Amino acid sequence: xxxxxxxxxxxxxxxxxxxxxxxxxxxxxxANFLSTYSVQPQCVExxxxxxxxxxxxxxxFLSISAALFLGTDYSNGTIRNKLVIGHTRxxxxxxxxxxxxxxxxxxxxxxxxxxLITGLCLGGKLGMPVGEFFMYMLISVCAAVAxxxxxxxxxxxxSSKSTIVTITLVSTxxxxxxxxxxxxxxxxxxxxxxxxxSVNGGVVLSEPEPNPSYVSGAKRDIMTAVNDILPSGxxxxxEMGSVHSPEFMPLYSLGVLAAATAVGALAFRRKDLK
Amino acid sequence: MPxxxxxxxxxxxxxxxxxxxxxxxxxxxxxxxxxxxxxxRGDVSEYALESCALSGAPLVQIVGAAVIILFLGTDHSHKTIRNKLIVGNQRxGIYSADxxxxxxxxxxxxxxxxIGGLAGVPILxxxxxxxxxxxxxxxxxxxxxxSLSSVTALIGVLIQRxxxxxxxxxxxxxxxxxxxxxxxxxxxxxKEIMNGVYVNGELTFEITENPNYISGLKRSVYELALHxxxxxxxxxxxxxxxxxxxxxxxxxxxxTVFVSLLGAAAFRRKDLK
Numbered sequence: 001x002x003x004x005x006x007x008x009x010x011x012x013x014x015x016x017x018x019x020x021x022x023x024x025x026x027x028x029x030x031a032n033f034l035s036t037y038s039v040q041p042q043c044v045e046x047x048x049x050x051x052x053x054x055x056x057x058x059x060x061f062l063s064i065s066a067a068l069f070l071g072t073d074y075s076n077g078t079i080r081n082k083l084v085i086g087h088t089r090x091x092x093x094x095x096x097x098x099x100x101x102x103x104x105x106x107x108x109x110x111x112x113x114x115x116l117i118t119g120l121c122l123g124g125k126l127g128m129p130v131g132e133f134f135m136y137m138l139i140s141v142c143a144a145v146a147x148x149x150x151x152x153x154x155x156x157x158x159s160s161k162s163t164i165v166t167i168t169l170v171s172t173x174x175x176x177x178x179x180x181x182x183x184x185x186x187x188x189x190x191x192x193x194x195x196x197x198s199v200n201g202g203v204v205l206s207e208p209e210p211n212p213s214y215v216s217g218a219k220r221d222i223m224t225a226v227n228d229i230l231p232s233g234x235x236x237x238x239e240m241g242s243v244h245s246p247e248f249m250p251l252y253s254l255g256v257l258a259a260a261t262a263v264g265a266l267a268f269r270r271k272d273l274k
Numbered sequence: 275m276p277x278x279x280x281x282x283x284x285x286x287x288x289x290x291x292x293x294x295x296x297x298x299x300x301x302x303x304x305x306x307x308x309x310x311x312x313x314x315r316g317d318v319s320e321y322a323l324e325s326c327a328l329s330g331a332p333l334v335q336i337v338g339a340a341v342i343i344l345f346l347g348t349d350h351s352h353k354t355i356r357n358k359l360i361v362g363n364q365r366x367g368i369y370s371a372d373x374x375x376x377x378x379x380x381x382x383x384x385x386x387x388x389i390g391g392l393a394g395v396p397i398l399x400x401x402x403x404x405x406x407x408x409x410x411x412x413x414x415x416x417x418x419x420x421s422l423s424s425v426t427a428l429i430g431v432l433i434q435r436x437x438x439x440x441x442x443x444x445x446x447x448x449x450x451x452x453x454x455x456x457x458x459x460x461x462x463x464x465k466e467i468m469n470g471v472y473v474n475g476e477l478t479f480e481i482t483e484n485p486n487y488i489s490g491l492k493r494s495v496y497e498l499a500l501h502x503x504x505x506x507x508x509x510x511x512x513x514x515x516x517x518x519x520x521x522x523x524x525x526x527x528x529x530t531v532f533v534s535l536l537g538a539a540a541f542r543r544k545d546l547k
Contacts, residue, residue: 060448064441071437162347162436163291166340169444173336205470212316219313 004087004095012099017068021061022110029054029111030118037122046127047119052136054111055235056176059147062104066148067168069103070096070155074164080273093265097152104144112137135246136238142253143231147175149257150231153264157271175232182227183236186220188213228252275367278358282375286345292379295341296386303330303390311397322402324411324514327391331415331508332451334387335422336444338380342426343443345379346372347436356546369541373427373534380423384415403514414507414519421504421526422447428537432544447505454509457500463487501525 012018033050036043043050073079073096082092126133151168158164191208215223227233228244229252237243286292310326311318349355349372358368401408426443433439467484488496500506501518502525510516 060445064445068437068441075437162344162351162440165437165440166344166444169441169448170336170340173444173448174333177333212320215313216315 001087001091001095004082004091005098008095008099009102011072012069012103015065015069015072018065018103021065022107025054025058025061025107026110026114028057030114032057033115033118044119044122044124047116047124048126048128048133048136049241050119051112051115052140052238052241054115055108055140055143055238056232058104058107058111058144059176059232059235060172062100062107062144062148063151063168063172064165065103065107066100066151067155067165068161070100070152071161071164074159075161083273089269090265093152093156093261093268096156097149097261100152100155101145101148104148105141108140108144132246136243139234139243139246139249139253140238142250142257143234146253146256146260147231149260149264153260153267156264156268159274172232175230176236179227179230179232179236182223182233183240185213185215186223186227187242188215190214190216229256231256275364275370278363278368278371279374282371283378285348286375286379289345291344292341292382295337296382299334299337299383300386300390303327303334303387304393306330307391307394308397311394314397318398321398322514323391323394323398324401324403324408326394326398327388327401328411328415328514329512330387331418331512332454332505334384335380335419335505335508336447336451338383338419339422339426339443339447340440341383342376342379342423343430343440344436346376346427346430347439349431350434350439351436359546365542366538369431369538370534372431373424373537376423376427376430377420380419380426381416384419388412388415410519411511411514411516414516414522415511417523417526418504418507418511421529422450424530424533424537425504428533428540431537431541434546450503450505451509454500454503454506457496457503458506458509458513460486460488461493461496461500465489497521498525502529504529 032054033043036050073082079092083089128136150171154168154171155164158167189211191214192211193208194206196206224244227237228249231253234243234249234253243249307323307326310329311321311323314321349358355368359365403411425446429443429446430439433442463486464484465487466481468479469482470479472478497518500510501521504526507516507519507522507526510522516522
C-alpha cells in the first residue's frame with residue numbers, strides 16, 4: 001500500500017487539475033476576505049471566524065479535483081494494472097481514500113494560509129479563544145476527510161470518468177444547497193412580531209405570534225441531526241459562526257468516514273472491473 | 275439536420291441516464307413536496323401548493339445540465355461526430371440538432387419536475403394562483419430551461435473531453451444560480467425601511483431611506499443581469515415572484531439565439547482532431 005500511496009502522490013503532484021483547484025481555493029478565500037475587509041475593516045479583529053468561512057469553496061474545488069483524479073484510474077485502465085501486479089482491492093481503495101483526503105486537507109490549508117498571512121499583515125487578531133479556534137480547525141479537517149470519503153465511494157464504484165465528475169459535482173451542489181436551506185430553516189424564530197397602529201396614531205410593536213415557518217418537534221430534531229452529521233452542514237455552521245455541538249462534530253465526521261468507507265470498500269471488492 | 279435530430283432522439287430514447295434522471299426528478303420532487311405539505315402546521319387552506327412545488331426550480335436546471343452534457347459528450351468520446359461529418363452532414367446541422375436535443379432533454383426533466391410537484395394536490399389542492407398566471411409560471415420554467423440548455427449544449431459540443439465539459443457546464447450552472455440569487459436578493463431590498471427609536475424612553479418608529487437600496491442606472495444593470503441570466507427566472511420562480519415575465523422571455527430569447535450563433539460559428543472552425 002505504501003507503494004500505491006507513493007505512486008498516487010507522485011501523480012497528484014503532476015496533475016494540472018489539482019494545482020488549478022488548489023490555486024483557486026487559495027485565491028477565492030483571499031478574494032472573499034479582501035472583499036469583506038473592504039466593506040468591514042473591523043473583520044480583521046475576528047480573523048478566526050474569517051478563516052473558517054471558506055470551507056464550502058474548498059469542498060467545491062475538492063469535488064472537481066477528486067473526481068478527475070479518481071476517474072483517470074478507470075479511463076486509463078490503471079486500476080487493472082494495479083490488480084495485475086498483486087495489489088489487493090482494499091489497498092487500492094484505501095490508498096485512493098488517503099490521497100483524496102490529503103488533497104482536501106492541503107486545499108483547506110491553502111485557503112487558510114492566504115487569509116491568515118494577509119490578515120496578520122493587516123494587524124488582525126484571532127478574535128476567539130485559541131482552544132476554540134483549534135477545535136474549529138479540527139472540525140474543518142475532519143469534515144474535509146469525511147466528504148473525501150464520500151467522493152471516494154463515487155469515484156471507486158463508477159467506471160466512467162465523466163459520470164464520476166457529474167455525480168460528484170451534482171452531489172456537492174445538493175449537499176451545499178441542502179445544508180444552507182436546512183440552516184436557514186432552523187434559524188427561523190419561534191415567534192414573530194409585527195407593527196401596528198396604536199389608538200393615538202403611533203406605530204407600536206404588535207403581540208408576538210407563533211411563526212408558521214418555525215420548524216419544531218421531531219422534524220427540528222431530525223434536521224438538526226442531519227446538519228450536524230453531514231460534513232456540508234458542519235462547514236455551513238462554521239461559515240455562519242453558529243456551531244451547534246462542536247465537541248461531537250469530529251466524531252460525526254469519523255462516523256461518516258467509517259460508514260462510507262465500509263460501504264465503498266465492500267462494494268468495490270465485488271465490482272466487475274471489466 | 276432533421277435526420278441527425280431523429281438519430282439523436284433515437285439514441286435518447288435508449289439512454290438509461292436520461293430516463294433515470296426523469297424518473298428520479300419526478301420521484302424526488304414528489305417526496306420533497308409531500309414532506310413539505312405534511313409538515314404544515316395549522317390551517318392548510320392558508321398555504322399554496324405552488325410555493326412548495328416551485329421551490330426546487332434552480333436545482334432542476336442543474337440536473338438538466340448534467341444530463342445534457344453526458345448525452346452530448348458521448349458524440350465526442352465515441353468519435354460519432356466525425357462519422358456524421360464523413361457521411362456528408364454540415365457542421366451547422368450537427369450543432370443545431372445537438373442544441374435542439376439539449377432543449378428536449380432539459381424540457382423533459384422540467385416536465386417531470388412539474389408533474390412530481392403535483393404530489394401535494396391531495397393535501398393542498400391545485401395551485402391557488404389564477405389559471406393564466408399558473409400557465410405563465412409553467413411557460414417561464416420552460417423558457418429558463420431552453421436558455422440554459424442552449425448554453426450547456428455550447429459547452430458540450432465545443433469541449434471534446436467529456437469530463438472537462440461536465441466540470442465546465444456544472445460549475446457554470448452553479449455560478450449562474452449563485453449570481454442570480456445574489457442579484458435577486460439585492461433587487462429585493464426595500465426603498466424605505468422602518469427604524470425603531472427610543473424618544474424620552476418611548477419606542478417610536480420612523481421611516482427612513484434604505485442605504486442598501488439600488489436605484490437609477492445601477493438598478494437597470496442589475497435587472498438586465500437577472501433577465502439575461504438563464505437561471506434568473508428560475509430563482510424568481512422558486513420564490514413565486516415573477517416581476518417582469520416579458521423581460522425574462524426577451525432575455526432568455528436573446529441568450530438562446532446569441533449563444534447558439536456563437537456556438538455554431540465556433541464549432542465551424544473547431545479542429546475535431
